[in-house]
Amino acid sequence: MIVVHHLNNSRSQRILWLLEELGLEYEIRKYQRDPKTMLAPLELRAVHPLGKSPVITDGDVTVAESGAIVEYLVGRHGDGRAEGPLAPAAGTPERLHYTYFLHYAEGSMMPPLLLKLVFDRVGSGPAPFFVRPIAKGIAAKVKDSFVMPQIRQHLAFLEGELGKRTWFAGSAFSAADIQMSFPLEAAAARGGLDGQYPNLVAFLERIHARPGYQRALERGGKYDFVK
Template sequence: MIIVHHLNNSRSQRILWLLEELGLDYEIRKYQRDPKTMLAPPELKAVHPLGKSPVISDGDTVVAESGAIVEYLVKRYGKGRLAPAEDTPERLRWTYFLHFAEGSAMPPLLLKLIFDRIEHGPMPFFVRPIAGAIARKVKQDFILPNIRSQLDFLEGELNKSTWFAGEEFSAADIQMSFALEASSSRGGLDGKYPKLAAFLERIHARPAYQSALERGGKYELVK
C-alpha cells in the first residue's frame, strides 16, 4: 500500500491528485503545519530526515521530493499513462517541466512570500521603516520581475500546445500546478495571462483533482 505523508496546504496535494489520476489505492497520513511558523511538524522527521512533505512510502521504499515521487509513480504504476513516449519532443518537454516547476518556478515565489512577511510582519517600530524599504526594493528590482518573466514564458508555452508537454494531459501538468496556484494566489497570475488562467480552470475541473481535494482536506492555494 502506498502511504502519502500529507502536509496541509503543501506540494503533497498534487501527489494525491496524481494517485487519483492513476486510479491507485493509497493511504493518507495527515500532518498539520505549526500555526505560528507554518513549518511542518517534527513527526515528519521520523519518515524522512529532512522532515518535509511530500514523502511517500511504498513498502520498504521511501521517496521524497515532488519531482522524484512523480517520476517514481509514473514509471512504476503508470503503464504508459501520464507521460509521452520515450525519445519524443513531448517527452523532453515533459522532463523539462517536471524540473522547471521546482527548480525555476518556485524560488522567486518563495522569496516573495518571505519578503512579504518581512515587510508586513511584527518587528520593533524603529526597524520597520528600514526593513520595509529593503523588502520593497528587493521585490521591485528582483523578485517581481523574475515572476513576471516566468509567467510570460509559461503563457507562451501554452500558446504552443494545450498542455505543458503537448496536446495530452500529463504528469508534467500535475507537477506545474502548485507553482501556478501559488502564482494565482500571491504571485501576479491574473487576467493578463489567459492561457494560464484557463489551464488552472481545466485542472480544477478534473474529477481526479476534485477527489484529491476531498481526501486531502482544506487547500488554501485554490482561490
C-alpha cells in the same frame, strides 16, 4: 499500500492528485503546520530525515521530493492508466517537454515565488517600531527590483508555451501538468497571475475541473492556494 505523508497546504496535494489520476489505492497520514512558524511538525522526521513533505512510503521504499515521487509513481504505475499513460513516449519531442517541466516547476519557477513569500513576511511581520520602516522598505525594494520582474518573466514564458500546446508536454494531459500546478496556483494566489495571462488562467480552470483533482481535494482537505 502507498502511504502519502501529507502536510496541509503543501506540495503533497499534487501527489494525492497524481494517485487519483493513476487510479491507485493509497492511505493518507496527515500532518499540520505550526500555526506560528508555518513549518512542518517534527514527526515528519521519523519518515524522512529532512522532515518535509511530500514523502511517500510504498512498502519498504521511501521516496521524497515531488519530482522524484512523480517519476517513481508514473514509472511504476503509469502504463496501466485507463485514459493512457501520464508520460509521453521516450524519444519524442513531447517527452522532452515533459522532462523539462517536471524539473522546471521546482528548479526555476518556485524560487522567486518563495522569495516573494519571504519578503512579504519581512515587510509585514512584527518588528520594533524603529526597525519596521527599514525592513518594510528593504523588502519592497527587493520585490520591486528583482523578485516580481523574475516572476513576470516566468509567467510570460509559460503563457507563451501554453499558446503553442494545450498542455505543458503536448496535446495530452501528463504528470508534468500535475507538477506545474503548485507553482501556478501559488502565482495565482500571490504572484500576479491574473487575466493578463489567459492561457495560464485557462490551464488552471482545466485542471480544477478534472475529477481526479476534485477527489484529491476531498481527501486531502482544505488547500489555501485554491480560490
